[in-house]
Amino acid sequence: MSVILVTGGTGLVGKAIEYVIETEPEGSRFGKRPGEKWVFIGSSEADLRNQEQSKKLFEKYKPTHVIHLAALVGGLFINMKKKLDFLRDNILINDNVLHNAHEIGCKKVISCLSTCVYPDKVEYPLDETKIHLGLPHDSNFGYAHAKRLVDVQNHAYKDQYGDNFTSAIPTNVFGPHDNFDLESAHVLPALMHKCYLAKKNGTPFVVWGSGKPLRQFIYSRDLAKLFIWMLREYDDVEPLILSVGEDEEVSIKQAADAVVGAMGFTGEYRFDATKADGQFRKPASNKKLLSLIGDFEFTPFDKALEETVQWFQQNYENARTGKP
Numbered sequence: 669m670s671v672i673l674v675t676g677g678t679g680l681v682g683k684a685i686e687y688v689i690e691t692e693p694e695g696s697r698f699g700k701r702p703g704e705k706w707v708f709i710g711s712s713e714a715d716l717r718n719q720e721q722s723k724k725l726f727e728k729y730k731p732t733h734v735i736h737l738a739a740l741v742g743g744l745f746i747n748m749k750k751k752l753d754f755l756r757d758n759i760l761i762n763d764n765v766l767h768n769a770h771e772i773g774c775k776k777v778i779s780c781l782s783t784c785v786y787p788d789k790v791e792y793p794l795d796e797t798k799i800h801l802g803l804p805h806d807s808n809f810g811y812a813h814a815k816r817l818v819d820v821q822n823h824a825y826k827d828q829y830g831d832n833f834t835s836a837i838p839t840n841v842f843g844p845h846d847n848f849d850l851e852s853a854h855v856l857p858a859l860m861h862k863c864y865l866a867k868k869n870g871t872p873f874v875v876w877g878s879g880k881p882l883r884q885f886i887y888s889r890d891l892a893k894l895f896i897w898m899l900r901e902y903d904d905v906e907p908l909i910l911s912v913g914e915d916e917e918v919s920i921k922q923a924a925d926a927v928v929g930a931m932g933f934t935g936e937y938r939f940d941a942t943k944a945d946g947q948f949r950k951p952a953s954n955k956k957l958l959s960l961i962g963d964f965e966f967t968p969f970d971k972a973l974e975e976t977v978q979w980f981q982q983n984y985e986n987a988r989t990g991k992p
Contacts (some may be wrong), residue, residue, distance in 0.1 A: 670704045673729050673830065674848050675716060675765060676737030681838075683845035684888035685735065685895055690785055696781040698893045700744025706733070711738070711760065715974055720898055722764035728736035736765050736779040741811070743850035745944075751810035758814030764786070766821050770831055779835040781907060783950050784808050785815045790814055793914050794951040796837070796907055805947055806990050808825050826905045836898060839911040842980035843888025843972065849990030854972070855920060856885065859927045860980050861989060872936035873928065879921030884952060885970035912966050914951040926970055934981050 676682050686708050692699035700706065707729050715737050740757040742750075762779065769777045786794050787802030799819060804812035818835055825831040827874040846857040853861065859875065866873035894910045902908060918926075921939070928937055958964070980987055 672706050672733045674708045674729035674735045675882045678710030680846045680888050681737050682708055684843055684892035688892040698896045717760040726768040734769050734774055734776050734777040734983045735852050743854045746852040748807050755810035755814050763786050763820050777833045779818045781815045781837045783839050783952050787813045788912050794950045809947055822905050834905050835907040837907050837909045838891050839886050841883035841886055841888050841891055843976050847988045849988055851990055859924050860977055863927050863931045864942050867933045875924045875939045877945040878941045879939045881920050881945050882917040882949040884917055886912055887967045890966050909952050909954055911952050911954045913954055926973050930974045
């Protein structure tokens with residue numbers, strides 16, 4: 669019996685993995701396999717910053733495999749405001765998960781990193797060899813350093829103990845069950861929530877920044893399939909970028925236009941260029957992924973965005989919007 673523990677299992681990617689495991693045909697490439705037990709846990713079950721709670725969680729479920737998604741995450745503005753929190757909380761979470769996975773004898777751990785771990789001054793496109801070639805962008809150096817350390821720890825656990833610990837580096841993820849809280853959301857869910865409120869209240873839809881920066885967006889349900897594939901077939905300690913191709917970059921303006929279209933918003937819509945833009949672009953290469961996975965079809969951006977907007981509108985009352 670394999671017990672796959674998914675930390676951060678109630679968040680954006682955790683919910684997507686649960687959806688794929690439940691909806692793909694059993695025994696198929698991305699479906700549940702016979703003899704597998706999947707356990708999705710959120711912070712209400714254990715505070716992974718706490719050593720004792722983390723230890724009890726691992727002793728309770730005795731996982732053979734871990735997909736480690738739990739993290740303190742947020743968009744540009746909250747990262748800039750709370751650098752120490754993002755550094756310290758994530759270091760504690762990651763150390764507790766990897767230590768307990770080692771202690772209990774887990775066969776495999778995949779941790780989730782992010783493209784913001786990369787140096788600010790770097791030659792594009794990003795690939796798996798460039799993580800440690802310089803300092804990350806100042807806007808999220810707390811989060812970025814904590815996530816970089818996961819890669820360092822994975823190598824140390826492998827070198828010292830032979831543990832099969834690795835990591836995935838997704839680009840900008842979005843989808844159902846995202847964090848839509850305007851204080852801490854990433855760009856797409858923030859745009860959706862802002863546009864929803866502008867439509868509801870008859871106010872202008874104002875997008876912060878110039879709209880020019882470019883991002884590679886990956887649909888959470890596509891990413892979920894890639895995590896499941898990694899769990900079963902990828903056994904290298906080196907991180908792997910999980911992303912659509914570099915030719916799929918979308919500007920913030922294109923993304924906002926797509927949100928306006930999907931929401932059916934017809935009011936005033938403009939950009940506030942006095943607000944920070946963050947990094948202009950950070951294209952990542954998915955060549956290594958495609959060379960290993962073979963045939964994989966990504967959901968087109970507009971279709972994925974429409975499905976997410978639909979989910980948000982239907983689940984607004986229960987979505988993570990920051991309302992009390």
